Amino acid sequence: MIDTVVPAGEPWMGVIRRGERFRIVDLEGNQAVDTLFYNADDTHEHYSAQNTIQAQGRIYLTTGSLLLSNRGRPMLRIEDDTCGRHDTLGGACSSESNTVRYALEKRYMHSCRDSFLLALARHDQGMTKRDLPSNINFFMNVPVTPEGGLRFADGISAAGRHVELSALMDTLVLISNCPQLNNPCNAYNPTPIRVMTLGVATRESA
């Protein structure tokens, strides 16, 4: 069983088995949890933001959302969500995008993509930057307006809120617990999360 606290600015990788439930807890509130999912047996199959939002006809994730792979297959389903909305569009921060978004000298601050790359390097299974598609930001609020604007709004999560997913295939999870210090969405204060498995789901996938 998995049950671990991931400090802000750290990556985490783990495998959840088909049928297991996986819970992420926002321990202190408004933390961004940058997350990617891969088929544990073939990591070329991974969560696809566009396939997921296209199929559900909606950009936000919440209870009932089915996370689809780049091959159009269901990977996980969100079974429980006490936050209410999770982001599919904002992606991960990187030192390079920080130079664009904030200032050229922000290059040297820690970023989610650095965490992702270090985790993939330590994992040592041949995964690289090629294997980093657009990720989910759990607990992050990135509203799109009817006029086509996009903004990083104040968070709607709070201490202790969680999201719980059931795995529909054996899934490799890659998390960066976001270290972003330039964005008010987390009150400029990255905080720890807890990740845990809860055993086999009561509702098996169809």
Next chain:
Amino acid sequence: MSAAPHFVTPLWEEEIPGGAHWSGVVRRGVVLRLVALADDANVATLFYSREQPLERYNMADTLKAQHTAHLTTGCVCYSDMGRILCSVVADTCGWHDPLCGLTDARSLESRYGSTRFQEQRNARIVSGIEAMLVELGKYGLNERDLVANINFFSKVVVDDSGALGRVAGHARAGQFVDLRFEMDTIVLLHAGPHPLDTGTRYAPAGVRLEARHAPPPAADDVCRTRCPENARGFINTERHHR
């Protein structure tokens, strides 16, 4: 001063029939005009650096740097390395969709019925994903490189609940979008239906490509001056070429 390329004869032109896919290298300093050849056009598009294809168009960085969920004049297409692959310097259509992705074979079959080369020959229906995998393969790339794409000429609005709504009839024949390339770029195009197009008749519009030389982006360039983020994006891109 207009940023549109008012200058001259195209370096080359190409007409992509509806339903077909194309790829090629477009050099830094070239404007590629995409012209819709019929109403309701849609052109699925991906960009990769010619120098190092691991550097590629990044949907998230493009949207969040410019605080937008649609592309039009003044917007740029960011790579994942904080650089600008290309800039939208002119646009008579007004809204291009960066959210909704590609069609897959299953959804097309449910909408238009089953087709095979054996019976339909080149009138068979090719999905967006298949089209991109074929073009990626020509550069040694594969599904690991198939990132989120842009759908030019399509408008999809998002309501307060996050629901997507495609605006039918948005693009009109003759409308165009001008992409000025800031890096040598591998461009992948598929002139297929938008994934949220619910029409039951398969008749995707073709697209004409016109390539022209472009002057370097000036200090008052419409894309450079759109927001401070883009000014920094141009600095990163110009440093890369020095």
